[in-house]
Amino acid sequence: MAPSETDYLVMGAGAVGLAFVDTLLDEDPDCHVTIVDRHAAPGGHWNDAYSFVRLHQPSANYGVVSMELGEDRVDTAGHNAGMHPLAGRAEILAYFDKVMHGKLLPSGRVAYHRLADCLPGKGRVHHIRGILSGEEQEITVRRRLVDGTAFQTSVPSTHTPAFAVEEGARLAIPGDLPRLWQHRTALPDRYVILGGGKTAMDTAVWLIEAGVPPERIGWVRPRDSWMFNRRYVQPGVDGILDVLTFQRALVEAAAGSQSGSEMMAKLGEGGFMLRIDPEVMPRMMHFAVISEGEIALMRRIAQVYRQGRVTRIAPGRMDFAEESVALPENTLFIDCTATAVPFGGARLRPFFEEGRITLQCATSPLVVYSAALAAFLEANFNDDAERNALCPPTPLTDCPDTYPYAVMANLMANGIHAGNAKISAFNRRCRLHLGAPAIAALTAQGHPGLAAFADLGEVIRTNMPGVMRLGMQAREIHERSFANGHEMQR
Numbered sequence: 001m002a003p004s005e006t007d008y009l010v011m012g013a014g015a016v017g018l019a020f021v022d023t024l025l026d027e028d029p030d031c032h033v034t035i036v037d038r039h040a041a042p043g044g045h046w047n048d049a050y051s052f053v054r055l056h057q058p059s060a061n062y063g064v065v066s067m068e069l070g071e072d073r074v075d076t077a078g079h080n081a082g083m084h085p086l087a088g089r090a091e092i093l094a095y096f097d098k099v100m101h102g103k104l105l106p107s108g109r110v111a112y113h114r115l116a117d118c119l120p121g122k123g124r125v126h127h128i129r130g131i132l133s134g135e136e137q138e139i140t141v142r143r144r145l146v147d148g149t150a151f152q153t154s155v156p157s158t159h160t161p162a163f164a165v166e167e168g169a170r171l172a173i174p175g176d177l178p179r180l181w182q183h184r185t186a187l188p189d190r191y192v193i194l195g196g197g198k199t200a201m202d203t204a205v206w207l208i209e210a211g212v213p214p215e216r217i218g219w220v221r222p223r224d225s226w227m228f229n230r231r232y233v234q235p236g237v238d239g240i241l242d243v244l245t246f247q248r249a250l251v252e253a254a255a256g257s258q259s260g261s262e263m264m265a266k267l268g269e270g271g272f273m274l275r276i277d278p279e280v281m282p283r284m285m286h287f288a289v290i291s292e293g294e295i296a297l298m299r300r301i302a303q304v305y306r307q308g309r310v311t312r313i314a315p316g317r318m319d320f321a322e323e324s325v326a327l328p329e330n331t332l333f334i335d336c337t338a339t340a341v342p343f344g345g346a347r348l349r350p351f352f353e354e355g356r357i358t359l360q361c362a363t364s365p366l367v368v369y370s371a372a373l374a375a376f377l378e379a380n381f382n383d384d385a386e387r388n389a390l391c392p393p394t395p396l397t398d399c400p401d402t403y404p405y406a407v408m409a410n411l412m413a414n415g416i417h418a419g420n421a422k423i424s425a426f427n428r429r430c431r432l433h434l435g436a437p438a439i440a441a442l443t444a445q446g447h448p449g450l451a452a453f454a455d456l457g458e459v460i461r462t463n464m465p466g467v468m469r470l471g472m473q474a475r476e477i478h479e480r481s482f483a484n485g486h487e488m489q490r
């Protein structure tokens, strides 16, 4: 194919790549963008996800800046009742299709190569290879290569399990479960969920809501997890006072604790963080968001295996490193061990480098807001030293004892952003930002609820030395685990 040119070559049409392009087009009226993605449709890993997956945080803060996702209302039924809706897979994919075909392509400034590999080269010249055609095209990038793949999302349908599967063992992924009705003569006597992360939780809730008696469900949870209580991350003016309440509690708990685990236990006592089993101290924290209703459902599963990771599954048996557990012969094992994103495992690099942008978290774990902010910085600032100073990458940490590193990094990043007038103005109009637009709206109304938080800035400043002490300790643990090649699995 004939060589071509573009200003920005964006690798990945997932949520992150699209959030970047959407803001870049609005902020820079002249640029041309080429997007390359292996999938047949925009939306990245959502194309591969199980049909019953939903966002775990409200739709209102997800997607791209210029297009709302979902309706501005509160759910009245189900375990998310009283809170803002969570888009499901079909809605998310339809949304990203609309972003691509309703905004990006009609702009006339975007070329989209689907079913194609992006082959980054050195310097300005890169290649695109069509997966089905095998044809390669050279592309010269006038400004930057934008890496929208840094989160390395891994889901059950595309990853390879790390345990052995003996012949005859029944292994499924969550996406297989809605088709069980087609196998009604061979339904399993027992279901065993493998993994302790959010996918496993979704699967547990789905099985119970689908009518499987909880006593027929077993759950291998190598590590239990702390999760954010969704009540405290609600969007807009309805939610902001709770968000600020949580922010205050987080800062005070960090400054007053000797370890991340102690900090999380305090936040758990306050109801800000939730865990499934109140008797078990979690050793995982992957930024998942959950409702009290889901927790209540999951607590109905009593058979929890905590012997570590399964090494082998077989008909009538599962093996751990040091133990074998007998199970009914036709047990259905459900693989929920994919890592989602590499918590604790990705090395941070500057967002802005010569000829390259790497989309990471500017505030963890707000991946789409961070991508939009990167585009804003690219279009509105002139040199990379300034851009990088305004946008230090923040880490995705793995466990309670490393999470204070993310808390510290987020507070420092928020302080930097708030100190810059252009970023503050962007945040106030950015629907992906959890706090700024709502605070601006309440301030404009002179809302009396804000008075209770007049001292929040002072509370943060006073507690910051304690947050830094705990954060630096957590950072050391995080970096030691990374250096030891510790693999963060569920």
Ligand SMILES: Cc1cc2nc3c(=O)[nH]c(=O)nc-3n(C[C@H](O)[C@H](O)[C@H](O)COP(=O)(O)OP(=O)(O)OC[C@H]3O[C@@H](n4cnc5c(N)ncnc54)[C@H](O)[C@@H]3O)c2cc1C
Pocket: 011, 012, 013, 014, 015, 016, 017, 036, 037, 038, 039, 043, 044, 045, 046, 049, 053, 054, 055, 056, 057, 062, 116, 117, 118, 119, 148, 149, 150, 151, 152, 153, 154, 155, 199, 340, 341, 365, 366, 367, 368
């Ligand atoms: C089940 C699940 C639920 C989640 N829920 C939430 C949530 O509620 N809120 C939230 O903020 N986050 C959530 N996340 C985190 C999620 O990772 C991000 O929201 C986001 O979707 C990640 O988008 P991405 O663009 O970084 O990655 P991806 O969606 O993986 O997109 C990257 C794209 O890059 C393509 N690609 C990779 N390499 C190449 C190459 N060399 N050439 C061409 N294309 C390439 C891939 O095909 C892929 O389409 C969830 C994650 C999972 C797994």
